[in-house]
Amino acid sequence: MAHIVGAGDTGFGRHEGRSTIDLMTAAAAAALADAGLGRGDIDGLVCGYSTTHPHLMLATVFAEHFGIDPVYAHAVQAGGATGCAMTMLAARLVDAGQCRRILVVGAENRATGQSRDSSVQTLAQVGHPDFEVPYGATIPAYYALLASRYMHVHGVTEADLAEFAVLMRRHAAACPGAHQTAPITVADVLASKPIAAPLKLLDCCPISDGGVALVVAAEGEGAHIAGMGQAHRHQHITHAADLTETGAALAAERALDEAWAGMDDIDYLAIYDSFTITLTMLLEEIGFAPRGGAAAMARDGAFGPGGALPLNTHGGLLAFGHCGVGGGMAHIAEAYRQLAGKAGARQLPGRTTAFVHGDGGVMSSHVSLVLRAD
Amino acid sequence: MTTLADHYWAGCAAGELRYRACTACGARQTFPRAFCPACGSEAVEWRRAAGTGTVHAAAIVTRAPSDAFRPLVPYAILLVDLDEGIRMMAHGAPGLTIGQRVAVTFHLHDGRHLPRFVPL
Numbered sequence: 134m135a136h137i138v139g140a141g142d143t144g145f146g147r148h149e150g151r152s153t154i155d156l157m158t159a160a161a162a163a164a165l166a167d168a169g170l171g172r173g174d175i176d177g178l179v180c181g182y183s184t185t186h187p188h189l190m191l192a193t194v195f196a197e198h199f200g201i202d203p204v205y206a207h208a209v210q211a212g213g214a215t216g217c218a219m220t221m222l223a224a225r226l227v228d229a230g231q232c233r234r235i236l237v238v239g240a241e242n243r244a245t246g247q248s249r250d251s252s253v254q255t256l257a258q259v260g261h262p263d264f265e266v267p268y269g270a271t272i273p274a275y276y277a278l279l280a281s282r283y284m285h286v287h288g289v290t291e292a293d294l295a296e297f298a299v300l301m302r303r304h305a306a307a308c309p310g311a312h313q314t315a316p317i318t319v320a321d322v323l324a325s326k327p328i329a330a331p332l333k334l335l336d337c338c339p340i341s342d343g344g345v346a347l348v349v350a351a352e353g354e355g356a357h358i359a360g361m362g363q364a365h366r367h368q369h370i371t372h373a374a375d376l377t378e379t380g381a382a383l384a385a386e387r388a389l390d391e392a393w394a395g396m397d398d399i400d401y402l403a404i405y406d407s408f409t410i411t412l413t414m415l416l417e418e419i420g421f422a423p424r425g426g427a428a429a430m431a432r433d434g435a436f437g438p439g440g441a442l443p444l445n446t447h448g449g450l451l452a453f454g455h456c457g458v459g460g461g462m463a464h465i466a467e468a469y470r471q472l473a474g475k476a477g478a479r480q481l482p483g484r485t486t487a488f489v490h491g492d493g494g495v496m497s498s499h500v501s502l503v504l505r506a507d
Numbered sequence: 508m509t510t511l512a513d514h515y516w517a518g519c520a521a522g523e524l525r526y527r528a529c530t531a532c533g534a535r536q537t538f539p540r541a542f543c544p545a546c547g548s549e550a551v552e553w554r555r556a557a558g559t560g561t562v563h564a565a566a567i568v569t570r571a572p573s574d575a576f577r578p579l580v581p582y583a584i585l586l587v588d589l590d591e592g593i594r595m596m597a598h599g600a601p602g603l604t605i606g607q608r609v610a611v612t613f614h615l616h617d618g619r620h621l622p623r624f625v626p627l
C-alpha cells in the first residue's frame with residue numbers, strides 16, 4: 134500500500150525572478166523536510182510539465198539540478214488532472230515494487246514567466262487547432278459553453294456558481310501562502326467583469342506562480358492511497374458525447390470501488406475548481422450534491438470547515454491559486470495534511486477518508502483518488 | 508498537400524458546410540478523418556450539410572485571446588447540433604439562446620471564412 138508521507142509547497146502568487154526549476158526545487162525540499170527524508174532516500178521521480186519551461190525530459194533535468202539519482206523518472210501530462218495522475222502513477226510504482234520513495238513535483242512560474250496573452254493562448258491549445266481555436270476560443274470560453282448548457286439543463290444560476298468563489302476565498306483567508314485572500318461576496322462575483330459569459334472574472338481561478346511536491350512511499354505514516362480511477366471520454370468539448378456525463382463519475386466510481394468505499398465514507402473533499410462551474414459540475418456529476426443542488430449545500434455550510442463535507446480547505450484553484458500542475462497538487466497536499474493532522478490552524482477534527490478529483494482539458498481527462506488516514 | 512481541414516475550410520469559403528460520413532457503417536464525424544473512428548473503415552466520403560441546426564451551448568467572449576480577435580469582442584461562440592446529427596463549434600449572432608433554431612452564414616476573419624449562425 135502506497136502512503137503519502139510528506140508534502141511541501143512554495144505558497145502561490147507572484148514569485149518574481151524564480152523559474153520553474155527554482156519553484157520545483159523549493160517545493161521538493163519542503164516535501165522532503167516534511168517527510169523527514171534526505172535526497173539519498175528518494176529512488177523515484179515523477180514530475181509534471183511547465184508551459185514556461187517546455188522540455189522533452191523535465192524529470193531528468195530536475196533530477197540533475199536537485200541532486201537525486203532515481204531508478205525511475207519521467208514527466209506526466211494530463212492537463213489539470215496531472216497532479217492526480219502523477220500521484221496515481223507513483224502509488225502504482227510503489228505497489229509494483231519498482232520504487233520505495235518517490236518524489237512527485239509540479240511547479241511553474243505561470244504568472245511572471247510569460248505574458249497574460251501568451252498564457253491564455255498556450256492554454257487554449259487544449260482546444261482543437263483546426264475546428265475550435267480558429268473561433269477565438271479560450272479556456273474560459275470552453276468552460277462558459279459547459280456552464281451555459283449545464284445551467285440550462287439543471288437550473289443552476291450565476292448566483293449559484295458565485296457561492297463557490299466566495300467559499301474558496303473564505304477558505305484561502307485561513308491558509309498561509311494563498312494567492313487571493315481578500316473576502317468577496319456573491320454580489321462582488323456577479324459584478325466582476327465579464328470574461329466569457331456566463332463566466333465572470335471572479336468565476337475564474339487566478340494565474341499564479343508556485344509549486345507543490347509530495348513524497349509517496351511504500352512505508353510511513355500519513356495517509357495511504359486506497360483507491361484510484363481514471364476516465365478519458367473526449368479531448369475537445371465539441372466531441373463530448375454528453376456535457377453532463379463527462380467521465381468524472383466513472384473515474385470516481387473506479388476509485389471508490391478499489392478503496393471498497395462508498396460516498397457515505399467520504400468526510401473530506403478535494404475537488405478541482407478551475408472555474409466555479411467546474412466545481413459545481415464535478416460535485417453534482419460525481420454525486421456529492423444532487424443535480425442543481427450544490428450551491429444550496431454550500432449556502433447551508435455543508436462544504437465549510439464545520440460541514441459534513443469540508444471542501445478545498447486551502448482555498449482551491451479559485452483562491453489559493455493556479456500555477457498549472459502544482460495547482461492541482463495543492464488539493465492533494467491539503468487532503469493529506471487534513472488526514473495526517475498537519476493542517477495547522479485549519480485542522481479539522483477526525484477526518485478519515487478524503488476524495489480527490491482532478492480534471493484536465495475541458496472535463497476531458499479525469500483522475501480520482503481515495504485517501505485514508507493511516 | 509491538401510489536408511482534410513483545408514478541404515473543410517475551402518468548403519466554408521465556397522459557402523458550404525462539409526462533413527465526413529462512413530459509407531460502411533453510416534457514422535458521421537465531428538472532426539474529419541481519413542478513416543471511420545466508429546468502425547475503422549477507410550470508406551469515408553465528404554457530404555454537404557444543409558446548414559441548419561439547433562443551439563446546444565452558447566458563450567459570449569469579452570476577453571479575447573489575441574489582437575486578431577480583440578476587434579470582434581464581444582463575440583458569441585456556440586456549439587450547434589446540425590440537423591445531420593453532428594455537433595460543431597461556430598460563431599453566432601448576438602442573443603441566440605440554447606434550443607434556438609439557426610442557419611449558417613460565413614464571415615471572413617483572419618484568413619478564414621468562419622461559420623456564423625443566425626436565427627432561422
Ligand SMILES: [Zn+2]
Nearest residue numbers: 529532543546
Ligand atoms: Zn464506419
